[in-house]
Amino acid sequence: MRKIISLAAISLLIIGGWWIFLKPQDVAEQSNTTEGAAMVEVVLPASFTPQEQMGETAFNAKCAACHGINGAGQDGIAPPLIHKIYEPSHHGDMSFQLAAMNGVRAHHWPFGNMPAVEGVTPSDITNITAYVRAIQRANGIN
Numbered sequence: 001m002r003k004i005i006s007l008a009a010i011s012l013l014i015i016g017g018w019w020i021f022l023k024p025q026d027v028a029e030q031s032n033t034t035e036g037a038a039m040v041e042v043v044l045p046a047s048f049t050p051q052e053q054m055g056e057t058a059f060n061a062k063c064a065a066c067h068g069i070n071g072a073g074q075d076g077i078a079p080p081l082i083h084k085i086y087e088p089s090h091h092g093d094m095s096f097q098l099a100a101m102n103g104v105r106a107h108h109w110p111f112g113n114m115p116a117v118e119g120v121t122p123s124d125i126t127n128i129t130a131y132v133r134a135i136q137r138a139n140g141i142n
């Protein structure tokens, strides 16, 4: 009898552990992520300044192919820039200039290196940074 009770207890533990760590929901969520899907939900500011609008145009031309529309990231390709990691105190405006000029060695994400971006000037990047910062603020990233 004892043996049966402890066997029952052990199987409950195993099933419980499976439920906690591998709930069917989570498995479904994982299989829903598709390459290229936006990685965060982005709230846009009510309006952009002229500088931010120029930044948007340059961002869409040079960065969105990897970082996604509105910097929402693309699963399997490049991270969202609308992310706490990229708040100004962590990645200051200079890190945007350096990223575009020299590229970035993969360190925060499993997406590989970012190559240097051809055909953007420092003032393009200043505008892009203003655009990204405006969206970050609208999403509570300051």
Ligand code: HEC
Pocket (backbone or CB within 6 Å): 059, 062, 063, 064, 065, 066, 067, 077, 078, 079, 091, 095, 096, 099, 100, 104, 105, 106, 107, 108, 109, 110, 111, 112, 113, 114, 115, 117, 120, 128
């Ligand atoms: C070919 C794809 C690609 C393009 C194009 C691209 N990026 Fe990236 N970028 C990446 C990846 C991948 C990372 C993440 C590296 C890591 O793991 O930390 C990244 C990281 C960054 C970072 C973080 C830098 C740091 O110091 O950690 C910034 C800022 C950035 N990108 C800005 C830009 C801007 C601005 C543009 C457009 C001018 C751009 N990227 C274009 C792929 C790209």
